[in-house]
Amino acid sequence: MKNTFQLVRNIIPPLTTKKHKGQDGRIGIVGGCQEYTGAPYFAAISALKVGADLSHVFCTQEAAPVIKSYSPELIVHPVLDSPDAVQDVEKWLPRLHALVVGPGLGRDDGLLRNVKGILEASKARDVPVVIDADGLWLIAEQPALIQGYQKAVLTPNHAEFRRLSEAVLRDPLDSSDPHGAVLRLSQALGNVTVVRKGERDVISDGRQVLECSQEGSSRRCGGQGDLLSGSLGVLVHWALLAGPEKTDGFSPLLVAAFGACSLTRQCSHQAFQKHGRSTTTTDMVAEVGPAFARLFES
Numbered sequence: 001m002k003n004t005f006q007l008v009r010n011i012i013p014p015l016t017t018k019k020h021k022g023q024d025g026r027i028g029i030v031g032g033c034q035e036y037t038g039a040p041y042f043a044a045i046s047a048l049k050v051g052a053d054l055s056h057v058f059c060t061q062e063a064a065p066v067i068k069s070y071s072p073e074l075i076v077h078p079v080l081d082s083p084d085a086v087q088d089v090e091k092w093l094p095r096l097h098a099l100v101v102g103p104g105l106g107r108d109d110g111l112l113r114n115v116k117g118i119l120e121a122s123k124a125r126d127v128p129v130v131i132d133a134d135g136l137w138l139i140a141e142q143p144a145l146i147q148g149y150q151k152a153v154l155t156p157n158h159a160e161f162r163r164l165s166e167a168v169l170r171d172p173l174d175s176s177d178p179h180g181a182v183l184r185l186s187q188a189l190g191n192v193t194v195v196r197k198g199e200r201d202v203i204s205d206g207r208q209v210l211e212c213s214q215e216g217s218s219r220r221c222g223g224q225g226d227l228l229s230g231s232l233g234v235l236v237h238w239a240l241l242a243g244p245e246k247t248d249g250f251s252p253l254l255v256a257a258f259g260a261c262s263l264t265r266q267c268s269h270q271a272f273q274k275h276g277r278s279t280t281t282t283d284m285v286a287e288v289g290p291a292f293a294r295l296f297e298s
């Protein structure tokens with residue numbers, strides 16, 4: 001695990017005065033609806049805190065003023081439930097380095113239909129996508145949407161992993177072999193990268209398996225998966241930019257996922273040390289800077 005941290009360090013771009021705004025990452029979050037406005041915020045602000053330069057949120061018209069009110073740093077587009085949602089997002093794709101699809105998306109059929117079009121447009125432009133939360137609900141319904149897309153990373157929790165496996169694998173889940181279960185799901189989806197979050201995070205691209213057991217915390221408050229998916233959006237961009245020569249034979253997406261899992265757990269650990277049982281994801285977002293420095297810059 002120690003040299004895996006070195007692989008993550010290898011993909012982190014240097015901070016220099018020679019760069020222009022946006023060069024270190026322009027990330028789009030697709031999600032945010034009437035019920036859920038926190039999740040897309042957590043994902044978007046985490047991307048900025050990890051080191052992206054710009055964070056866009058593409059959400060429903062109703063959710064937009066709420067998410068805008070959380071932070072001036074976010075660029076919030078109230079388009080996800082518009083009749084031209086796909087075109088409204090697609091026109092931004094040339095200016096985005098990665099999309100994080102799902103935080104706070106909800107399961108409205110109309111929104112899922114729009115997100116299907118957005119995913120197809122993203123694949124057509126070779127945009128890397130992290131798919132989380134209710135984006136995974138859509139994938140479980142229509143696995144062909146990302147089948148074989150090598151620039152896709154899925155980040156299911158326990159329930160989402162089960163739903164995906166039941167949708168894609170015929171034989172029942174073998175819970176006694178977590179590595180094998182993630183390997184098989186990745187292979188069945190055409191070697192997309194899968195992160196099964198849990199007491200230990202298991203990551204596979206259908207060829208290799210990494211496990212993240214970085215000490216986290218025993219707080220299971222909502223939103224931690226959104227911090228992970230937002231951080232992962234940036235790390236995916238950096239890892240693909242750095243290329244496989246910097247990741248010592250591991251797939252860049254595998255290394256990016258290990259980095260995001262480690263960072264999320266470290267944030268949880270540091271926040272829990274300060275706040276104990278009252279820890280929330282907001283406290284964890286505040287720890288992104290110090291946790292990143294401790295894991296990857298010291």
Ligand SMILES: NC(=O)C1=CN([C@@H]2O[C@H](COP(=O)(O)OP(=O)(O)OC[C@H]3O[C@@H](n4cnc5c(N)ncnc54)[C@H](O)[C@@H]3O)[C@@H](O)[C@H]2O)[C@@H](O)CC1
Pocket residue numbers: 035036037038039040102103104105106133134157158159160222223225226
């Ligand atoms: N503040 C917010 O706006 C938040 C919104 N969220 C959104 O809520 C939507 C649904 O997310 P959910 O995570 O509820 O997804 P699910 O609808 O898949 O719920 C997961 C269910 O599985 C159960 N579960 C989780 N881990 C388990 C385990 N280890 N063993 C057994 N059962 C387990 C949970 O109790 C939960 O009921 C997503 O779009 C998500 O982004 C969440 O991210 C939480 C925060």
Ligand SMILES: Nc1ncnc2c1ncn2[C@@H]1O[C@H](COP(=O)(O)OP(=O)(O)OP(=O)(O)O)[C@@H](O)[C@H]1O
Pocket residue numbers: 133156157158197198199200201216217218220221222223224225226227228261264265
């Ligand atoms: N039992 C556990 N012990 C330690 N860490 C855990 C445990 N379960 C999950 N985690 C960690 O908590 C974080 C979020 O995982 P979780 O399964 O809660 O995702 P999620 O349900 O998608 O979260 P969200 O509420 O954002 O949707 C990950 O970093 C994961 O590694």
Ligand SMILES: [Mg+2]
Pocket residue numbers: 132133157225226
């Ligand atoms: Mg989640």
